[in-house]
Amino acid sequence: MNRYAVICSTVRRIPRGRVATYGQIAELAGLAGHARQVGYALHHLPERSDVPWHRVVNARGEISPRSVGDSHELQRMLLEAEGVEFDLRGRVDLKRFRCHLAIRPSATARRR
DNA sequence: ATAGTGACTGGAA
DNA sequence: CTTCCAGCCACTA
Numbered sequence: 001m002n003r004y005a006v007i008c009s010t011v012r013r014i015p016r017g018r019v020a021t022y023g024q025i026a027e028l029a030g031l032a033g034h035a036r037q038v039g040y041a042l043h044h045l046p047e048r049s050d051v052p053w054h055r056v057v058n059a060r061g062e063i064s065p066r067s068v069g070d071s072h073e074l075q076r077m078l079l080e081a082e083g084v085e086f087d088l089r090g091r092v093d094l095k096r097f098r099c100h101l102a103i104r105p106s107a108t109a110r111r112r
Numbered sequence: 113a114t115a116g117t118g119a120c121t122g123g124a125a
Numbered sequence: 126c127t128t129c130c131a132g133c134c135a136c137t138a
Contacts, residue, residue: 003135022120033133039119040136056119064119072119 006030007041014055017082018099019092021059028103039064054078055099061092 010029014020020028022035031037042053054075058064063072076086084097 023122026120033121034135035120036118036133037120037135042119053119058119059121066119067117069119075119 003031003037004041004044007038008045008049008051011038011042011051011053011056013101014052014099016052017084017097019055019057019061019079019084019094019097020099020101021094022056022064023059024098024101025056028101030103035059055082057092057094061094061097062090 006029007025010025011020013028022038025038026032026035029038038056042051042056045051045053063075066072076090079092080086084092086092
């Protein structure tokens with residue numbers, strides 16, 4: 001079980017129509033303080049991955065700017081399709097759409 | 113091996 | 126409330 005796999009499985013737990021922040025994912029994945037690694041992991045995802053990568057936004061509720069690519073446009077489209085709303089500044093109201101997941105004890109070694 | 117980068121964050125302004 | 130910046134440290138080259 002590598003770091004990316006743990007992150008991916010955590011992202012998969014985000015319910016439809018909700019979002020989570022990078023830091024939140026990192027924490028849930030047992031990698032508290034390593035939010036950037038979440039970004040790296042998502043960056044490495046294959047396009048047809050079943051991981052709902054688009055449900056991950058930054059701490060401000062924005063879709064994080066990417067150095068390359070145009071996937072952020074797709075991301076917003078996917079989120080709106082799930083009912084996530086953006087304000088005029090392109091930000092999600094985290095108070096409303098952030099998912100509340102509990103930190104799974106031993107996220108890396110689930111059930112023996 | 114070293115150096116540079118970044119899909120981030122929290123605190124400061 | 127907002128934007129800005131330094132620190133962060135694994136990842137890439």
